[in-house]
Amino acid sequence: MSAAEGLPEPAPAPEPAPDPSVRLFEAALTAARLFAVDPHGLGGVALRAQAGPVRDVWLSALRTLLPALAPIRRVPLHVGEDRLLGGLDLAATLTAGRPVAERGLLAAADGGVLILAMAERAPGSTVSAVTAAMDRGVVSAERDGLTLRHPARFGVVALDEGIGEDEGLPAALLDRQAFRLDLERVAPSDAVVAEAVIEAEGGEAVAEARGRLARVTVGDDVAEALASTALALGIDSLRAVILALRAARAAAALDGAARVSETHARLAAEIVLAPRATQLPMAPEDAAEEDQQPPDQEPPPPEPPAEQEEPPPENPDDQNQDDQRQPETMPDLDELILAAAAAAIPPNLLAQLQLNRDRRSPGRGAGKAGAPQQSRSRGRPLGTRRGLPRGGQRLALVDTLRAAAPWQPLRRRERGPLGPDANIDAGKRVEVRPDDCRITRFKQRTETTVVFVVDASGSTAFNRLAEAKGAVELLLADCYVRRESVALIAFRGTGAELLLPPTRSLTRAKRSLAGLPGGGGTPLAAGLEAAADLADAVSRKGQTPILILLSDGSGNIGRDGQPGRAAAETDATAAATRLRLAGHTTLFIDTSPRARPKARELAAAMAARYLALPRADSLTLSNAVKAGTAALRPTG
Amino acid sequence: MSLAFPFSAIVAQDEMKTAILIAAIEPAIGGVLVFGDRGTGKSTAVRALAALLPPMEVVAGCRYNCNPDASPAACADGCTLKAGPRPPKRQKVAVPVVDLPLGATEDRVVGALDLERALSHGEKAFEPGLLAKAHRGFLYIDEANLLEDHLVDLLLDVAASGENLVEREGLSVRHQARFVLVGSGNPEEGELRPQLLDRFGLSVEVTTPKDLATRIDVVRRRDSFERDPEAFTAQWAKAEAKLRRRLGKAKERLAEIEVPDHTLETAAKLCMALGTDGLRGELTLVRAARALAALDGDAVVDDSHLKRVAPTALRHRLRRNPLDEAGSTVRVERAIEELFGP
Numbered sequence: 001m002s003a004a005e006g007l008p009e010p011a012p013a014p015e016p017a018p019d020p021s022v023r024l025f026e027a028a029l030t031a032a033r034l035f036a037v038d039p040h041g042l043g044g045v046a047l048r049a050q051a052g053p054v055r056d057v058w059l060s061a062l063r064t065l066l067p068a069l070a071p072i073r074r075v076p077l078h079v080g081e082d083r084l085l086g087g088l089d090l091a092a093t094l095t096a097g098r099p100v101a102e103r104g105l106l107a108a109a110d111g112g113v114l115i116l117a118m119a120e121r122a123p124g125s126t127v128s129a130v131t132a133a134m135d136r137g138v139v140s141a142e143r144d145g146l147t148l149r150h151p152a153r154f155g156v157v158a159l160d161e162g163i164g165e166d167e168g169l170p171a172a173l174l175d176r177q178a179f180r181l182d183l184e185r186v187a188p189s190d191a192v193v194a195e196a197v198i199e200a201e202g203g204e205a206v207a208e209a210r211g212r213l214a215r216v217t218v219g220d221d222v223a224e225a226l227a228s229t230a231l232a233l234g235i236d237s238l239r240a241v242i243l244a245l246r247a248a249r250a251a252a253a254l255d256g257a258a259r260v261s262e263t264h265a266r267l268a269a270e271i272v273l274a275p276r277a278t279q280l281p282m283a284p285e286d287a288a289e290e291d292q293q294p295p296d297q298e299p300p301p302p303e304p305p306a307e308q309e310e311p312p313p314e315n316p317d318d319q320n321q322d323d324q325r326q327p328e329t330m331p332d333l334d335e336l337i338l339a340a341a342a343a344a345i346p347p348n349l350l351a352q353l354q355l356n357r358d359r360r361s362p363g364r365g366a367g368k369a370g371a372p373q374q375s376r377s378r379g380r381p382l383g384t385r386r387g388l389p390r391g392g393q394r395l396a397l398v399d400t401l402r403a404a405a406p407w408q409p410l411r412r413r414e415r416g417p418l419g420p421d422a423n424i425d426a427g428k429r430v431e432v433r434p435d436d437c438r439i440t441r442f443k444q445r446t447e448t449t450v451v452f453v454v455d456a457s458g459s460t461a462f463n464r465l466a467e468a469k470g471a472v473e474l475l476l477a478d479c480y481v482r483r484e485s486v487a488l489i490a491f492r493g494t495g496a497e498l499l500l501p502p503t504r505s506l507t508r509a510k511r512s513l514a515g516l517p518g519g520g521g522t523p524l525a526a527g528l529e530a531a532a533d534l535a536d537a538v539s540r541k542g543q544t545p546i547l548i549l550l551s552d553g554s555g556n557i558g559r560d561g562q563p564g565r566a567a568a569e570t571d572a573t574a575a576a577t578r579l580r581l582a583g584h585t586t587l588f589i590d591t592s593p594r595a596r597p598k599a600r601e602l603a604a605a606m607a608a609r610y611l612a613l614p615r616a617d618s619l620t621l622s623n624a625v626k627a628g629t630a631a632l633r634p635t636g
Numbered sequence: 637m638s639l640a641f642p643f644s645a646i647v648a649q650d651e652m653k654t655a656i657l658i659a660a661i662e663p664a665i666g667g668v669l670v671f672g673d674r675g676t677g678k679s680t681a682v683r684a685l686a687a688l689l690p691p692m693e694v695v696a697g698c699r700y701n702c703n704p705d706a707s708p709a710a711c712a713d714g715c716t717l718k719a720g721p722r723p724p725k726r727q728k729v730a731v732p733v734v735d736l737p738l739g740a741t742e743d744r745v746v747g748a749l750d751l752e753r754a755l756s757h758g759e760k761a762f763e764p765g766l767l768a769k770a771h772r773g774f775l776y777i778d779e780a781n782l783l784e785d786h787l788v789d790l791l792l793d794v795a796a797s798g799e800n801l802v803e804r805e806g807l808s809v810r811h812q813a814r815f816v817l818v819g820s821g822n823p824e825e826g827e828l829r830p831q832l833l834d835r836f837g838l839s840v841e842v843t844t845p846k847d848l849a850t851r852i853d854v855v856r857r858r859d860s861f862e863r864d865p866e867a868f869t870a871q872w873a874k875a876e877a878k879l880r881r882r883l884g885k886a887k888e889r890l891a892e893i894e895v896p897d898h899t900l901e902t903a904a905k906l907c908m909a910l911g912t913d914g915l916r917g918e919l920t921l922v923r924a925a926r927a928l929a930a931l932d933g934d935a936v937v938d939d940s941h942l943k944r945v946a947p948t949a950l951r952h953r954l955r956r957n958p959l960d961e962a963g964s965t966v967r968v969e970r971a972i973e974e975l976f977g978p
Binding site for chain 1: 673674675676679735736737738739740741742743744745748749750751752754755756758759760763765766778779782784786804822844845846848851852854855856858859862863
């Protein structure tokens, strides 16, 4: 696709490349070296790879490069907040007779590296706790009657075991990590070879670089070049530029250079900015320039390259922000760096990006349709909270006892030896009060309600209606198995009617379907409005609506019930827009014998999946809907 | 704790900076919500606010930040009563900007029995929570949209009533908790519950600057701050002091600012044109305009102030019109244009 335009053959850019697998892993090791120089400053590494020897080699290389005493803490997927943030150490508290706090994993990783296992599936609470600590270098918690504040300056290696494009790390985490590595295509044999290199090299070079890091200076031109490169590549977040700047500094420190040179900036652009690109640089004259660049674009191997030419003799140490900027002094550097970054953009990145953008259309956003919601009594446990086990909520016994434990001496003393149950040895009884009660919170995928919106007008042939009815019945049987609800709205004549409110009852559905009459005008707008109303109601109840619209998409009755094609179309488009903005998931099945572009446009207006099924019987129809909704259904 | 990035060194994001200053000048506005892209300095700005606020007077030693001039019955500890008939001892302290960290438990937010004293002395004593700490100051919720539902409910209740009522372990404590709620978050990570949204007086949408010179400035300042926080802060000390004086003066002047009738009328018209629910919108709009006039050193609120604060004060109060694709900001701007002319 357009990846080839404006760029000189991006894929094989640097020289007669060795083996891509070897190169990939070398780049990964370069990232590891830079990261080890400044783990906290560079945020971390997003490491996409399945569990296996390649990933292990990379991690052990990182271990070698980090200082010997730096802690490396692994955070399991379903870590509890108490372990992550810290809290009351109950055993120690009871023994000592005073509150003893326990450090969490975040605080324990201070000065080292935190490894997030299966980070692509990490719950939002874990991610935000980690990112908050990354931002501030401090973990603060207000828990269990304690106020905790510990330094937590760590880098985060997020292990991404996602398969396919729609699994990936949370954006909040990715934004804060300088490096994104993909080791999927690295052959284990190449990794093992590289391991020997790192082992021979040891951590000394990196340790020296760490010592030098604070003294490395950066010229204004480098900051400018990185900022403009980020802009040209369509990278919005300013964190990316800041991280690239730090990476350039780390690269200079590794080189033993006192000042960030063009080579370092280029490396930083390639390794930090390129993977974040959302567009290719546009300017044609840049493209012309770049044609002369490729020979220089060899990714500078980390160890050797002594800094080539010094950047222009611009007052280097000047940190004065009032200093006049000279935007056009070094156009060359900007272009060089942009070219380097552009060449390093993975060839399929932009295609993927388009996919992601489609996927993140409204409706897939968290907190909306399809999002997991907290239910009272079912699903995966999500921790506990204070409260009485009422309304079917479950008591978390262990947490309740934990909560009660510290107060026992006080309560015993309070009650005195002659409490209401003085005959029982009061000293051996755990006194639990309502305040101690903890209830388990659960997280559950929302239930789905499939809403059929059927065009029952004369323009849709009568037999279509019969097919639609049959399809609904077939689907209903299927939905019943999956414990989903089904609803049916029909529109004909002058308005829409909710024939079947959301139900799971097969018999009830059959009864209301049997009485579905056909014929008359096509009040498409009214039908869509009714569908949107019902979908809103369904989502308010915490369920996820999926709308299936069976129509030919040509309305001739306006919202006011008056005939008139033009008004009807305007109204229908407005109603479709409402559906889209509400973010409801919709499948448009065009039932007209000849699919017309208008129906497609309408589907686009409601951001629906469009499916033309001119000659469908109820079985094909129900199969198509099943296939269609399977794609629409929130992934679980 | 490490040094905070100076408020005056924050590049661009003028709407956000003004909104935060307005909320600091006029606590009655009801706080600010800052929603927007990642890495736009939302948290930085809020955390920088603490350094700008002029110190406030409290009763010396009071755990609830009691105002020495308030009625003596207000304090849960009875701090002003302890002193007897004499006026209580005063003390100047920094205005609290309290962070509500994610994962905070309820007992630490509202307050609970003092664990230490319960364990070591077997005494029952109330340990005030974050709400007490934030009294007369600011309560900052980063990622407000990720806050647990039961904590949101609790905050709403306290923010509405201005006092915190604790009934636990046989303790019954009631203390004042009036604070300015400041929230920030990224809408991509989840939306804010409408009830909580409504609590915020002002709402700001921040976006990443797209202009190269601004972006370079941001990066450069951030970089020099990180390399040498002390030097950077010292370099900005003058600007900070200037802003602090301006803020202090605005606070003093606020009561004297005149709001002419025709301005009130214009505010009402604007709110009617936008169909905002209830009177809160109008009230906030006028209060914000007055605070802005105070900040600008103007004696009278006029249309230009209204115009400048209207998007901030109103954009989150519009009824969602699902047919209007333009964001609420655009709708407010459109209404302003219609009312005031281009």
